[in-house]
Amino acid sequence: QVQLVESGGGLVQAGGSLRLSCTASGRTFSDYAMGWFRQAPGKEREFVAAISWGGGTKTYLDSVKGRFTISRDNAKNTVFLQMNNLKIEDMAVYLCARARQGYGVRRAPTDYDYWGQGTQVTVSS
Numbered sequence: 001q002v003q004l005v006e007s008g009g010g011l012v013q014a015g016g017s018l019r020l021s022c023t024a025s026g027r028t029f030s031d032y033a034m035g036w037f038r039q040a041p042g043k044e045r046e047f048v049a050a051i052s053w054g055g056g057t058k059t060y061l062d063s064v065k066g067r068f069t070i071s072r073d074n075a076k077n078t079v080f081l082q083m084n085n086l087k088i089e090d091m092a093v094y095l096c097a098r099a100r101q102g103y104g105v106r107r108a109p110t111d112y113d114y115w116g117q118g119t120q121v122t123v124s125s
Contacts, residue, residue: 002026002114004096009119012086016123020081022096022116030054030074033099035112036081038092038121048094049081050105059105064090086123093118 008020020036035050049060049070058070069082079096097112099105106112 002098004098004114004116006094006096006116006119009094009121011122011124013124014086014088016086017082017084018086018121020083020094020096020119020121022079022081024077024079024098026077029077032101033103033105034070034072034079035097035099035106036070036079036094037097037109038090038094039118040092043092045095045109046092047107047109050099050107051079052105057105059107083121086121088123088125091121091123093120095119 003025004022006022012018033052036048037045038048039045047061051058051070051072055072067085072079095118096116098114100113103111
């Protein structure tokens with residue numbers, strides 16, 4: 001059983017930065033693409049960013065390009081999301097997820113089979 005644990009969320013003013021981390025259990029972390037999603041109250045889960053198993057391929061939601069950066073440290077079984085210049089509309093619960101075996105970077109939640117519990121990101125004006 002794979003467990004994903006997110007951390008790093010919190011309260012930040014608009015324009016500020018946060019760095020989210022997601023640490024996975026198990027020995028095969030480096031075999032899988034990873035993704036970050038977010039979900040605001042009353043809204044559907046939204047793709048934010050994804051990274052290939054080796055880190056060479058990344059893809060982002062258009063509205064976060066240039067502000068967010070996804071990265072990973074396979075030696076530490078951890079994927080990161082650096083969020084800069086945060087906006088009110090970025091406020092949500094952020095969840096990390098592991099892509100299904102053999103999948104590359106994907107945007108659909110159904111392409112991921114393990115999910116963390118999420119970490120809250122609150123942006124104040």
